[in-house]
Amino acid sequence: MDSAVTRELILEGLDCAHCAAKIETQINHLEGVNTASLNFITKTLRIEVDSSGLLEDVLNQTYKIINTLEPDVQVGEKDSKAIYTRKEINTQPLIIFLLSFALVAVALASSLPASIKLILYLSSYLLVATPILYKAGLNIIKGQIFDEYFLMSLATLAAFAIREYPEAVAVMLFYRIGEYLQDLAVDRSRQSISNLMDIRPEYANLISNGKTEQVKPEDVVCGDIIVIKPGERIPLDGIIVEGSSSLDTSALTGESLPRYLSAGDEILAGYLNIDGMLKVEVSRAYQESAVTRILDLVENAASHKAPAENFITRFAAYYTPVVVFAALALALIPPFVFNAGNPREWIYRALVFLVVSCPCALVLSVPLTFFAGIGKASRHGILVKGSNYLEALNYVNTMVFDKTGTLTTGNFKVINVNAQPGIEPADLLYYAAAAEYYSQHPLAISIKMAYSGIITEEHIGEYQDIPGYGIKATVMGREVLAGSIKLLENENIICPHHSPSVTQVHIAINKNYAGYIELADQLKPDVPQAMKELREIGMKKLVMLTGDNELAAHQITTELKLDEIYSELLPQQKVEMMEMLESRKSKNERLVFVGDGINDAPVLARSDLGIAMGGLGSDAAIEAADIVIMDDEPHRLPIAIKIARDTRAIVVQNIVFALGVKAIVLALGAVGLATMWQAVFADVGVTIIAVVNSLRLMRGNY
Numbered sequence: 260m261d262s263a264v265t266r267e268l269i270l271e272g273l274d275c276a277h278c279a280a281k282i283e284t285q286i287n288h289l290e291g292v293n294t295a296s297l298n299f300i301t302k303t304l305r306i307e308v309d310s311s312g313l314l315e316d317v318l319n320q321t322y323k324i325i326n327t328l329e330p331d332v333q334v335g336e337k338d339s340k341a342i343y344t345r346k347e348i349n350t351q352p353l354i355i356f357l358l359s360f361a362l363v364a365v366a367l368a369s370s371l372p373a374s375i376k377l378i379l380y381l382s383s384y385l386l387v388a389t390p391i392l393y394k395a396g397l398n399i400i401k402g403q404i405f406d407e408y409f410l411m412s413l414a415t416l417a418a419f420a421i422r423e424y425p426e427a428v429a430v431m432l433f434y435r436i437g438e439y440l441q442d443l444a445v446d447r448s449r450q451s452i453s454n455l456m457d458i459r460p461e462y463a464n465l466i467s468n469g470k471t472e473q474v475k476p477e478d479v480v481c482g483d484i485i486v487i488k489p490g491e492r493i494p495l496d497g498i499i500v501e502g503s504s505s506l507d508t509s510a511l512t513g514e515s516l517p518r519y520l521s522a523g524d525e526i527l528a529g530y531l532n533i534d535g536m537l538k539v540e541v542s543r544a545y546q547e548s549a550v551t552r553i554l555d556l557v558e559n560a561a562s563h564k565a566p567a568e569n570f571i572t573r574f575a576a577y578y579t580p581v582v583v584f585a586a587l588a589l590a591l592i593p594p595f596v597f598n599a600g601n602p603r604e605w606i607y608r609a610l611v612f613l614v615v616s617c618p619c620a621l622v623l624s625v626p627l628t629f630f631a632g633i634g635k636a637s638r639h640g641i642l643v644k645g646s647n648y649l650e651a652l653n654y655v656n657t658m659v660f661d662k663t664g665t666l667t668t669g670n671f672k673v674i675n676v677n678a679q680p681g682i683e684p685a686d687l688l689y690y691a692a693a694a695e696y697y698s699q700h701p702l703a704i705s706i707k708m709a710y711s712g713i714i715t716e717e718h719i720g721e722y723q724d725i726p727g728y729g730i731k732a733t734v735m736g737r738e739v740l741a742g743s744i745k746l747l748e749n750e751n752i753i754c755p756h757h758s759p760s761v762t763q764v765h766i767a768i769n770k771n772y773a774g775y776i777e778l779a780d781q782l783k784p785d786v787p788q789a790m791k792e793l794r795e796i797g798m799k800k801l802v803m804l805t806g807d808n809e810l811a812a813h814q815i816t817t818e819l820k821l822d823e824i825y826s827e828l829l830p831q832q833k834v835e836m837m838e839m840l841e842s843r844k845s846k847n848e849r850l851v852f853v854g855d856g857i858n859d860a861p862v863l864a865r866s867d868l869g870i871a872m873g874g875l876g877s878d879a880a881i882e883a884a885d886i887v888i889m890d891d892e893p894h895r896l897p898i899a900i901k902i903a904r905d906t907r908a909i910v911v912q913n914i915v916f917a918l919g920v921k922a923i924v925l926a927l928g929a930v931g932l933a934t935m936w937q938a939v940f941a942d943v944g945v946t947i948i949a950v951v952n953s954l955r956l957m958r959g960n961y
Contacts, residue, residue: 262310263307263309264308264311265305265306265307266305266308266314266336267303267336268303268306268334269302269303269334270282270303270304270329270333270334271332271333272329272331275406275407275619276299276622277617277619280576281406282297282325282329283296283304284576286304286320289317290313291308291309291310292306292308292309293308294307295307298630299623301630304334306318306321327403353439355387356432356439358383358386359383359384359386359387359428359432360383362380362382362386363425363428363432366383376424377424380425383428384427384428387431387435388435391411391412391431391434394408395409395413406579407617410579410583410613411614414430414613414614414935415431417606417609417610417613418430418607418935420606421607426936429935430935430936430939434939434942437942437947440947460492460493460494460495462494463479463495464488464491465479465484465485466483466485466486476495476528476545476548477545479494479495479541479544479545481542482541483540484540485497485541486537486538487532487536489504489532489534489535490532491532493526493528493530493539494545496525496526496527496528496541496542496543496547497526497539497542498526498539498540499521499522499523499524499525501537502522502535502537503519503520503521503522503537504519504520504533504535504536504537505518505534506519506520506526506531506533507530507531508890525542527550528548529550566650574618574621578616578618583616585612586609589605589608590602590605590609593605604931607935610935611924611937611938612928614935614942615925617942619942619946620921620942620946620949621917623946623950624913624917624953625913625914626646627950627953628909628953628956629646629649629650631954631957632646634957635906635956636902640895641886641899641902642886642889643886644884649903649906650907651868651903652851652886652904653903653907654848654849655850655900656797656798656844657802657840657844657848658801658802658851658896659840659852659866660802660803660821660852660853661833661853661854661855661859661862662805662807663701663780663805663807663855664701664854664872665853665854665855665872666786666893667780667781667783668781669701669780669855670701671705671762671780672709672779673705674778675776675777677776677777678774679772684774687774687776688706688709688710689710689712689714690734690739690766690773691706691741691764691766692706692714693714693732693735694719694732694734695707695741696714696722697719698730701780702764702778706741718734719732719733719734720734721733725746726829727830727831728746729746738768739766739768740765740766743764750770752767752772753772755772761777761811762777762778762779762807762811763775763777764776780811782815782818785892785894786893788894789893789894793897795897796900801819802823802824803823803824804825804828804833804836805824805825805828806833807826808827812827813826830861833859833861833862834861834862837852837865837866838865849868851867852866852868852869852870853872853896854872855871859871863883863884868886869884869886870884870885870886870888871884872893886899905956909953912952913953916945916949916952917945917946917949920940924937924938924941
């Protein structure tokens with residue numbers, strides 16, 4: 260059976276947020292479509308289909324839907340390059356607006372005959388209304404009635420019918436001006452987001468046959484050597500083989516201070532080389548590089564929608580038809596059923612309803628706010644994989660942390676080698692380092708670094724990694740166990756009693772206890788401040804889960820004043836503890852686990868919200884976590900929560916403001932106290948204000 264396939268399309272010329280929502284809804288109803296998400300801000304349509312066999316049919320139906328709803332939109336495959344381009348300001352609409360305004364001003368200010376004034380009003384109206392009338396007529400023919408083009412056309416033509424000429428022209432004129440300003444505001448937001456896209460490299464300097472040639476990053480393979488000159492952006496992930504330089508890492512990590520790197524250091528695509536010439540051996544293909552994964556995650560974050568976005572989409576589908584039928588009832592029932600006043604007056608009130616009913620302020624501003632929040636987070640080195648995860652941060656009261664690599668540096672240092680009588684400490688360290696030869700665990704790396712001798716593969720025979728316990732290996736013909744005291748006890752090896760205050764690795768050789776190695780880990784420098792800030796912003800409970808011994812864990816707990824600690828846990832036991840903690844939380848609360856993204860992948864996946872620390876280069880982190888802290892610094896956690904709260908606050912402001920103003924104008928219009936001028940403000944004015952309010956997120960720092 261074929262697996263699900265995903266295809267991404269670009270919809271150039273998509274300028275209607277309401278239409279974008281309708282396109283997304285209809286594609287989601289197609290047979291074979293798992294999910295379809297259309298991001299109006301990036302103009303990207305992402306479709307996941309059940310199987311490759313259905314893809315062509317789904318795409319054909321998708322093209323038909325888009326052509327029906329938005330015939331002027333051009334659909335194309337998404338290119339791997341940046342999709343954000345700044346549009347040149349089109350002055351033609353401004354000329355039309357000025358000419359239309361001049362004609363209606365002459366009609367209003369002069370004492371010309373009524374017939375001449377009517378010609379001026381009609382001319383002014385047709386100048387601005389023709390594109391709207393054309394789109395409305397085309398959509399009616401295709402069965403798409405309830406959109407803003409139909410509403411504005413019906414309202415203004417009806418205003419002409421009841422001889423409200425100035426207001427008919429003014430409504431259409433200000434609607435078009437509002438549309439124009441709205442497009443400028445959205446384009447500005449797209450451009451502000453596009454600054455993030457500037458980190459995508461355009462070329463790589465590849466060394467081939469002794470010469471340097473400029474090629475596309477996609478054409479470079481692992482193992483190739485590339486050159487990065489001062490001022491150039493790093494195009495691919497790799498290891499520096501020659502040279503040293505200061506690098507601006509802010510695009511990926513949010514860190515403002517340059518980072519000095521030299522031969523042997525890892526370097527990531529997206530960094531900016533400041534002052535040195537570097538030769539780099541490529542370690543990841545372009546599609547797997549850090550910058551590509553970051554950009555893909557930011558662009559595709561819209562596919563994971565927050566509850567507020569889903570609510571607005573559903574709301575808009577019912578809101579417009581309800582208001583239209585309410586307007587029809589308002590125009591017909593009072594004058595013709597209850598004989599209540601002049602029909603012309605009730606028709607005018609109904610027209611106010613029609614003008615107000617467009618839901619663009621909500622359909623546009625809410626997704627834009629979440630997208631701006633995700634963009635803001637990315638500039639602070641926080642990668643959020645969806646607006647639903649950003650929203651969920653608002654409901655976090657408890658944070659659960661792994662210890663090693665999350666709260667501590669994970670760079671252990673051997674501080675003592677305690678060998679049993681008859682065994683030299685140097686020999687004990689050798690056997691431990693040899694047993695850990697293939698392991699990449701932080702403890703193993705520290706032990707290998709502490710041993711100054713040479714160890715080769717020929718020294719090691721059989722090798723077995725026992726997760727959560729340690730290593731079992733044959734070293735120079737001897738069976739060596741290196742790990743926790745539980746590992747030795749499981750092998751029925753008698754161990755002397757110890758009361759560890761630091762992390763210990765116990766060693767047994769040929770079933771006999773040989774001694775233990777003590778290692779110390781250090782808190783990350785920013786952890787105390789991060790914990791303090793989390794408390795200050797209202798975090799009620801901070802919990803730590805660790806596989807380390809109880810005394811070492813309690814030392815960290817005391818220093819950071821954590822609320823709960825659970826130590827000496829195996830990976831599966833961490834999952835069990837998370838389930839226990841989840842059973843204690845309230846219905847609306849979200850439980851967060853913060854881990855290093857590699858050993859903690861099962862817990863990250865099991866938690867309500869998984870945050871990976873320092874997981875930028877880890878596939879496990881990218882896959883399992885919902886949020887990735889790109890520079891391994893815990894002080895980003897309170898920043899993430901602040902951004903989430905600011906985002907939600909602006910979303911709530913926009914919803915309350917838009918619905919509140921529309922409700923007031925609808926109520927005033929129903930009793931004859933609102934004019935069509937006020938209705939225009941309730942539609943176009945509210946949309947522009949909501950969009951501008953959303954863009955506030957892009958400013959300032961935390």
